[in-house]
């Protein structure tokens with residue numbers, strides 16, 4: 001598949017880009033700074049320069065089979081950036097995917113996005129933005145999967161997870177970025193995950209089996 005990764009230079013994005021390349025997918029890696037291009041080429045991807053706060057249409061000029069959105073404004077910027085990047089940027093990419101008839105779209109959302117009201121005051125805007133972006137995707141005609149990981153860690157991946165449309169009983173609220181990337185890549189051609197939310201945490205089931213059981 002030819003896959004556009006939005007947020008390819010991020011911590012999860014770099015892992016997704018690397019794993020896509022190793023699974024023989026062609027990667028168009030969207031980055032927002034010229035200096036990030038070389039790292040993408042090193043991972044076997046073709047970089048494209050675009051900023052979610054501006055025009056991104058040129059990133060869709062090749063015929064794409066899928067988009068993976070893993071961008072985010074991060075914790076060091078203000079609430080305004082959460083709106084312009086996490087919400088409006090995500091919506092913009094969904095509009096472009098629809099316009100360019102990209103059949104598959106995977107959104108890296110966040111566990112708790114469906115319960116934004118219950119989140120602590122200082123984080124609520126983030127979960128609201130994630131939730132609204134997810135809802136916009138649900139209303140699109142795309143074959144989406146909304147991947148909602150718990151708190152991300154930089155620990156090595158185990159290749160095993162706890163995944164379900166709605167996770168109920170769990171103690172560990174974390175998941176390694178590496179396992180999130182593995183799930184996002186393996187999910188691409190899993191039609192049983194189309195038009196579904198997949199919540200993801202550390203667990204004991206091999207990612208492939210966990211996704212097959214969704």
Ligand SMILES: NC(=O)c1ccc[n+]([C@@H]2O[C@H](COP(=O)([O-])OP(=O)(O)OC[C@H]3O[C@@H](n4cnc5c(N)ncnc54)[C@H](OP(=O)(O)O)[C@@H]3O)[C@@H](O)[C@H]2O)c1
Pocket residue numbers: 006007008009010011012013031032033050051052053069070071072073074085089108109110111149150151152153
């Ligand atoms: N942290 C958590 O515990 C947690 C939990 C659940 C879900 N998530 C979500 O998981 C996703 C990946 O997280 P991560 O740790 O990989 O984040 P990250 O390392 O901060 O990566 C985010 C990427 O988005 C890019 N970006 C930011 N603003 C942009 C813009 N205007 N245009 C284009 N790209 C832009 C950043 O570009 P630069 O490299 O240029 O900065 C960066 O490459 C995010 O959507 C995050 O919200 C996080």
